[in-house]
Amino acid sequence: MKTADPELMRAINRFTVLDTIRRHGPISRVEISERSQLSTTTVSAITASLLDDGLILTRHEGDIRNAAARGRPRVMLVLNPDAARVVGAKIAAHQMNFVVTDFCGEVISHLSLPIRVNRQPVGVISDLIEDGVRRCVVDAGLSLDDIDTVCIGFPGVIEHRTGLVRSSPILSEPDVDFAREMSQRLNVATIVESDSHAITLGHHWFGKGRDLDDMVLVSLEQTLGLGVLNGGQLFRGAGGLSHNLGDLMMGCGLAETIRLSALAGEQAILGEQSQQGRFAEAVRLGRGMAHAQTLIAAEDNGLTAAATRAGEAIGIAVANIVTLFGPPRVVIVGSSLLLGHVFLTTLSEAYRRAIPPSIREIAELVFDNSPDEMWAQGAAVVALCELYESPWGTTGPAPAPQH
Incomplete structure (x- = not known):
């Protein structure tokens, strides 16, 4: 992609503004401009669009209770937690974990199912994951119609852009188009991501990498995984390929x-x-x-x-x-x-x-x-990052992968 592409630049700037509000809100437009190094004009235009789309909210801060105080209260911006709902899942050999989160990534419901899934037929594993997603959504007091995106974290080598599971110790066959399988079952746009990438973003948002834009995570589970964060973004290979450190x-x-x-x-x-x-x-x-x-x-x-x-x-x-x-x-x-x-x-x-x-x-x-819940929450963060990058004002949330 060309960095001079106007649509790409708008998407990058929108993500930057949303992520700055997430990390530092409540925050003023001037502070967003300072932290993001975007012009105040650009920030004003983006935040006006985000307010119109209901993705952020305003808060008035200042001594508004003191009539003697001079000046107007500052208008601060925060994410609207109700702007979206996503599901994140961690699928391991002997257990599945699911979470439903709001637009800020905060967990609304959590479901843990101690089920042995490795080496089961793909159809059986798909059934179990579908049931887990549906149960967790119901536990959150929602329906699948309320869910914007689902992200499923798998061990192994995953192509993020296509949803292809190239290899996984859980699946009995290689090159499984799991994103397509689950998108059709749930009728919700579904992303498939490596579990090591998911937990990397989980730590970036909520854990040991919360204060950093650059970090490395090494996961030592049934497979040995690697997550590399550069400038706040996951580093992926061709086709969004994940890294199998065990190889x-x-x-x-x-x-x-x-x-x-x-x-x-x-x-x-x-x-x-x-x-x-x-x-x-x-x-x-x-x-x-x-x-x-x-x-x-x-x-x-x-x-x-x-x-x-x-x-x-x-x-x-x-x-x-x-x-x-x-x-x-x-x-x-x-x-x-x-x-x-x-x-x-x-x-x-x-x-x-x-x-x-x-x-x-x-x-x-x-x-x-x-904890396993954090791995699933990290998968939800992958889904939220897709939503943050999507042009909400024109096309809505991130579309399902094209095949």
């Missing part, structure tokens, strides 16, 4: 290649003993890492070695990412954090050894046990 090469030789997932993926850590007895039952219920932590605390040498190996590999991978992007903060989330002290200490030490001395103090490492 990162860690070494190769004449006989084999070694990828990060083979050293630090969930299956690589849990090993063969996870297929037996109580351990197998814990894995089946999605509690494999928590059970592994218990065994590590009981000095299980095999699992301790696996957690140590995984920590070293992740530490090196994070150091490589920081070397490439130089972010001020790296947020590390996911079930592997449950492995505890051995894993976290080894990861931190490996990172310090691998990071170049010249940028050793650049990035802060932050570990966060993000």
Whole structure:
């Protein structure tokens, strides 16, 4: 796209104004201009359009109760929380989480369903997700007619623009057009996004990256994911492609290649003993890492070695990412954090050894046990970002992907 395209520039400026109001409201037009570096004329035109469309509201601030006070109260702007309703979902191997949020991203209702979905036929998974969306919407006191957009977060490699799930440990087949499937079922525009991208935006809006426009997030779940935020926007590959960190090469030789997932993926850590007895039952219920932590605390040498190996590999991978992007903060989330002290200490030490001395103090490492609700809320944020970018005054919310 050409940056000189007037329609594109209007969309960018509208997003900038809405996001500035979201982050700093109540805020005056003058302050929006200062923070966004847009002209006061541009800000006035955009905010007038947003007011007409009902996306923002005015608040009068000042000493209006004191008749002796001079001057008129300032007109401040805030988002209208009732301007839109969206659904966000996190789909994991053993659990589905759904939220309905308002236009500000605040959760109205939350639904958690402990259902084993991995490797089920696509039709069965679609049925379960459809039921979960509908239940969560009803719990919010709404109907699907009240929902503007749905975003479903999947582990794996996702094409954001097309809604194509190229690969996912949950699905039994590759290249599934899941956005189209769910849009037709729900009759609501549906986005499919990688769960690591969703939780990255969740942390940018509400979590450990709220104060930053540039950050990196590493997710250590059933798959190893990466989210890169640059200038407040997600960095995506061609076609909106997500990044599967587990595919990162860690070494190769004449006989084999070694990828990060083979050293630090969930299956690589849990090993063969996870297929037996109580351990197998814990894995089946999605509690494999928590059970592994218990065994590590009981000095299980095999699992301790696996957690140590995984920590070293992740530490090196994070150091490589920081070397490439130089972010001020790296947020590390996911079930592997449950492995505890051995894993976290080894990861931190490996990172310090691998990071170049010249940028050793650049990035802060932050570990966060993000609840499942926040992953789903992050998916809702993906949907809201689409709405923020859409030209409401002419075409309404973001359309469904074209096929």
